[in-house]
Amino acid sequence: MLGHSALITVLLGLLQIVSEVQSAQDNVQCGSFDEDNLLKQTRFAYPTEQQWLARITFTKGFEGKIRENGCLGVLISKRTVLAPAYCFVQYNGMAEGFSVHLGVYNKSTPINEPSCDPDGFCVRPAQEIKLAEVAIHPEYDSLTLKNSLAVLTLQREAKLNANVMPICMPPPHLVNQTLVAQTFIVAGLRTAEDLRLKVWVNTHSRSFCQSKVSSLVTSSTTVCGYQNMPERFYMGAPLVGMQVKNHATQNFYLVGLMIDWRWHDNRIMSSFLAIRNYLDFIYQNSDSLIVRS
Missing domain, CATH: 2.40.10.10 (Trypsin-like serine proteases)
Structure with a gap:
């Protein structure tokens, strides 16, 4: 199987x-x-x-x-x-x-x-x-x-x-750092396969993404980039980053949620809603969230 x-x-x-x-x-x-x-x-x-x-x-x-x-x-x-x-x-x-x-x-x-x-x-x-x-x-x-x-x-x-x-919420010291030119991981269930998968995402500026794929849904509160494998995930697949402390990675934290993807030159470019822009709304409607400092 x-x-x-x-x-x-x-x-x-x-x-x-x-x-x-x-x-x-x-x-x-x-x-x-x-x-x-x-x-x-x-x-x-x-x-x-x-x-x-x-x-x-x-x-x-x-x-x-x-x-x-x-x-x-x-x-x-x-x-x-x-x-x-x-x-x-x-x-x-x-x-x-x-x-x-x-x-x-x-x-x-x-x-x-x-x-x-x-x-x-x-x-x-x-x-x-x-x-x-x-x-x-x-x-x-x-x-x-x-x-x-x-x-x-x-x-x-x-x-x-x-x-x-x-997943951990974004740590305070990373909330204001750039999301451009970073490497994150997205994982999810796929449209064509049964098993859950993770892939790397290399992020780019919004203007770069729009110049390559004008139809990709982006806004000032999104981050976009190419996946390292051409896998089609269901919408909402979480994008996560790695939090480092004392020269060692201690946990993953939430960066965004996939809201769109498009093919470009046999690659997939995806767009993610950046969670850090919505922390007030999330905290108002949630309880017991975990942030690792």
């Missing part, structure tokens, strides 16, 4: 050890970082990577009328998920958000069932949690997608484990 049985076998065999060292995981509050996993670039991301990914579902089914038939968000606390407002309010009406799925590794695996390969190694079941409230940014424009941000409140807390963990 996965086409990488040997690697998956090693990976998922290691996951069996996770429960034995769960006390160590409990000490990680957000943005879990593993240097061994950082540079591994395969056709999928490990189940214990980018554990903050959330899949959005709707009352009329998962696909709805969202571009490329899917929408993603990012877990920022046990009861809060960020997602593009576009997923819920479009120019032609409202999309009725229903729930989020956390810990999804294989998008074809039914919810609440383990994701297993032919050799019998399994990833623990994803969690489904219904939505209690959706707060849309008051200045969201459904025509231009400007300020496309929604804060989702869950009906109950997520159960944190090796596969489900919040």
Whole structure:
């Protein structure tokens, strides 16, 4: 099923050890970082990577009328998920958000069932949690997608484990630093493949992106750049950066949410809503967010 049985076998065999060292995981509050996993670039991301990914579902089914038939968000606390407002309010009406799925590794695996390969190694079941409230940014424009941000409140807390963990919020000393000419990571579920994947994103200036792809949705509150692999993600895929302290990387933190992508010269250029511009709105509609200083 996965086409990488040997690697998956090693990976998922290691996951069996996770429960034995769960006390160590409990000490990680957000943005879990593993240097061994950082540079591994395969056709999928490990189940214990980018554990903050959330899949959005709707009352009329998962696909709805969202571009490329899917929408993603990012877990920022046990009861809060960020997602593009576009997923819920479009120019032609409202999309009725229903729930989020956390810990999804294989998008074809039914919810609440383990994701297993032919050799019998399994990833623990994803969690489904219904939505209690959706707060849309008051200045969201459904025509231009400007300020496309929604804060989702869950009906109950997520159960944190090796596969489900919040992302850290941007640390104060990085909030005002440039997002241009940086290297970040975006991870998500893909339109053409089942397994979750991570890719690198090299960011550019807004003017550069518009000169290459004029149709790409950008604004003064976005950051854009080329992906190192031509993979098409569902909208809302989180862009994350790495926070360094004492010459060592200590965690990932949230940079943005994918709101658009376009092909250019056999590459994909993506645009992300920069979260740092919306911290006041997020904090007003959230609780227990984690910032690592």
